[in-house]
Amino acid sequence: MFQLSRHGLRVVPLLFAIVAVIATPADAQQVAVEEFRLENGMEFLLVPRRDQPNVVSAGWVARVGSVNERPGITGISHFFEHMMFKGTDTIGTRDPAKDARFRAEQKAIRDEINRIVWTKQYDRFFKGEIDDPWNPANDTQQLRVLRARLDDLIRAQQGRGPGGEAAGTIVKDEFDQVYTRGGGSGMNAFTSNDITCYFITVPSNKLELWAWMESDRLNGSVFREFYSERDVVHEERRLRTESTPTGKFEEQFDAMFWASSGYSWPVIGWTSDLNSYTFEQAQEYWNVYYRPGNVFGVLVGDFDPAEAKKLITKYFSRLKPGDRAPPPVVTLEVQQLAEQRMIASGDFPPAVDIRYHTVPAGHADSYALDMLAEVLNERTGRLYAGLVEGRGIAAGASTYSDTRKYAGLFAVSAQARGDATPEDLELAWYEELAKLQAADVPDRELRKVKNRVAAGNFRKLESNMNLFIQLAFSEALLDWREINEGPAKYESVTAADIRRVAKKYFDSTNRSVAIYRRKAN
Amino acid sequence: MNRRMFLVLVMSLTPMAVRAADPAKIPARPEQLEFAPLAFEPPAAADYRHVLTDGTVVFLAPSKELPLVKLSITFKGGGSLDPADAPGLAAFTAQLIREGGTDAMKPTEFDEALDFLATEVGVSAGDTFTTASMNCLKSNFDESLKLFLAMLRSPGFDAGRLDTTKAQRLAQLAERNDDAAAILAREWKRLAFGADHFEAAEPTADQVKALSRDALAAMHQRIVHPGNAIIAVSGDFDEKKMLAALEKALAGWQRGPDAPDPVAPTAKLSPGLYHVPKDIPQGKVVIGKRSIERDDPDAIPLVLLNEILGAGGFTSRLMQKVRSNEGLAYSVRSTIQPRVTYPGDFRAGFESKNATVALATKIVMDEIRRIREELVSEDEIETARRGLVETFPRQFESKPAMLQVFVNDEWTKRPADFWKTFRTKLEAVTAADLQRVAKKHLDPEAMAIIVVGDWDAIAPGDLEKRASMKEFFGGKVIHLPLRDPLTLDPLP
Secondary structure, X not given: OOOOOOOOOOOOHHHHHHOOXXXXXXXXXXXXXXXXXXXXXXXXXXXXOOOOOOEEEEEEEEOOOHHHOOOOOOOHXXXXXXXXXXXXXXXXXXXXXXXXXXXXHHHHXXXXXXXXXHHHHHHHHXXXXXXXXXXXHHOOHHXXXXXXXXXXXXXXXXXXXOOHXXXXXXXXXXXXXXXXXXXXXXXXXXXXXXXXXXEEEEEHHHHHHHHHHHHHHHHHOOOOOOOOHHHHHHHHHHHHHHOOOOHHHHHHHHHHHOOXXXXXXOOOOOHHHHHHOOHHHHHXXXXXXXXXXXXXXXXXXXXXXXXXXXXXXXXXXXXXXOXXXXXXXOOOOOOOOOOEEEEEEEOXXXXXXXXXXXXXXXXXXXXXXXXXXXXXXXXXXXXHHHHHHHXXXXXXXXXXXXXXXXXXXXXXXXXXXXOOOHHHHHHHHHHHHHXXXXXXXXXXXXXXXXXXXXXXXXXXXXXXXXXXXXXXXXHHHOOOOHHHHHHHHXXXXXXXXXXXXXHXXXXXXXXXXXXEEEOOO | OHHHHHHHXXXXXXXXXXXXXXXXXXXXXXXXXXXXXXXXXXXXXXXXXXXXXXXXXXXXXXXXXXXXXXXXXXXXOOHHHOOOOOOOXXXXXXXXXXXXXXXXOOHHHHHHHHHHOOOEEEEEEOOOEEEEEEEEEHHHHHHHHHXXXXXXXXXXXXXHHHHHHHHXXXXXXXXXXXXXXXXXXXXXXXXXXXXXXXXXXXXXXHHHHHOOHHHHHHHHHHHOOXXXXXXXXXXXXXXXXXXXXXXXXXXXXXXXXXXXXXOOOXXXXXXXXXXXXXXXXEEEXXXXXXXXXXXXXOHHHHHHHHHHHHXXXXXXXXXXXXXXXOOOOOOEEEEEEOEOOOOOEEEEEEEEEHHHHHHHHHHHHHHHHHHHHXXXXXXXXXXXXXXXXXXXXXXXXXXXXXXXXXXXHHHHOOOOOHHHHXXXXXXXOOHHHHHHHHHHHOOHHHOEEEEEEOHHHHOOOOOOOOOOHHHOHHHOEEEXXXXXXXXXXXXX
């Protein structure tokens, strides 16, 4: 009932692709959003709604994700998501000055550890003397001493050292405690390739608490537990990627699919980078991306907009505008010239994933690509009719168009049924694709898909949090108005458009194929 | 004149707004903020409850917010009704009711008709209830309801769809050992409730293959009829018209008896240390025991205790000790899931890299002992209590969620004053109460520890030798076999 998966969603690939469509735009519910901008550049989207009384879903989005990273600091956007819950000079410590000294001492030791690992341990690793430069089991005597000193300092700061609680400076997880007492629920955050989003649901009378807490952490997060929190992220990586049947293979498939773009590395980061972030890199990242001009707030629920604007002005005006704009993401994905293929075996059912490079969010073709996915999906879609029921070779099959900020992909996946092989599924998909390239989708089929997408336009408004997430992605990738303007664009997609994109993006040289086979025991 | 006055008013307000933005005015600590009171009384089911002429109970909550109607029918019984030789029959029946068309429409025809209307329909069976739901545009309600009821009253159980669904189910069975989390969940249920009880029972491949149309039809007869149904409708509709539409839709539908209560498990959990093999770089652990029934007088103090121990997110003790202090796990929590008619379970769970599974287990066991031995501080109780009291309204927030509470309460005969008195009872819980229920219900010696992972890497413990698996139950480990995913027989 109260189970939490804090920092849960790392990637939300489908939400934006699903931003709904409406059959008859005249009927479309227009989401009434009030924009509100502070002098420091921070923008807020306000959506008062009364249907769910007494609560507000509130949060903010930093326009930064793993795509803004570079080799050496992959995963740092996600790591920030963890740091943002660790407090400021007010929240999370009973002695900020002493706490700062602890942090400085920890930094000095960790910098020294990193320096030794990057030189000596990497060197031993390259020569084949050790299997992993970061594994403490391979530590030199000098490293062992340093690591023990760092651990002692971390414990002392937590009040678990020789001086006991009185000598410690941390008030553990105070950020969460304050919200818990205040009736906050569903406090969480996620990092995707493009955005980092922090959110909570608070009682309507606690909007000021939200403004206090969020402006405090945006104003002065101190990256407390900068070193020890890495162990948690390593466990998160083991949990999500390394201990799941397909996690590591999906990561490799991403790395193979994207050649030059920043989408090639995982949101959670490569293990070596996760160990390596320095405090300076974090500070730099913070100064560039967590400034009011690069962050926007979203409120959806039962609140008075005039009152909300007063509170927002009072609290968020204290944020100082940054002194430089975030650097543009300049590296474009290069054109793929030849089919790429990955063959994986492990503890998973026989399956195939096929991907094509397409277009970013907002591209004129993105609407037709979404409609193409809709034609293929669901119980009455062509994949079910063709692969699951017709040929009887798939247990399931689905597709999605994932249009991100700087590039996009179209993915098809299918799981084998009975004795069918992944290659059988792959061939069947090519046959279905050929039909879509050869003839227009019939009117009634297109109408059906448009009806479904139109109803989805209402369904997406059913919960405050769902609307919050839609607005977060729309505004960060394009413009929040897309939530109201998108439906007409989807409605105007024609059968000829669908056929055109089916021909344009689905060449064999533009595809990457992952074949999954069950490993024999 | 009016306009001028308005302007003056605005001008006189502006300096105040500027003063309000003065950072000096921001209180130093969040505790200094003052909040307007927010009164909340839980809604009463009786205000939403109607009874059709045939006796069927209907809960209605209209709202004009969106042009949608959501209708759900909750039938009593699910896996609890499965015969011993056909585990999963109720779930499979529910799926086929949805997949198999109607006696008058082939599945593809039926699905096309619904999809063209953009109406979403689902049927699923859980352990003790089966739910059929429909979500449609209000303009399509009549037509959608007709299709929905045709499906429920006379499902087609189409032979082709039966084959396809069996093939899908068999493909799922083959994945049984792929994910360590699924292995852990399965083995926990077998230990806690017994492999034959419906909570734990799972079909073999042969049992899936043997499922017949007749068996599905019989299960359908047993579950899906108005004598065994409670209806809930939310969305944009007129109450009178809705009641009339439902009267008409149910007319002539034979009412049978309601399904029997679920059978209580007879198995007793044997405390001890258990291991199931899986080659992953992280051990996954559950530490738990059977717990209480829902209406147990200790339920409310136990919920509060569990909040403090491991359910309260970052504020809980397990999260602070295992994750936040030691960095040993990403996710660590405890849950109490009482069952309505028999004792449910308590579980603490986490996952940690192989070398620190023992250390994290030790910390969790120590925290369970500590919460029994030391009184919880008033401050900690107050934080957890405020959290539960302040978030109490949330379960009634959305209309569909509120109606689901009413439906569950009606089916399970929850005491009528439960929600009304919940917060008062919570406020009355003392530190001594918490200690009493901790001693009574959380004895670590009565718990089982199950570890899924690579035992050779896990057993020795951490580099610093802070803990090893030898510390638990005298180091005596019971190695449970992985089971063949299709036959469920132990693998060598």
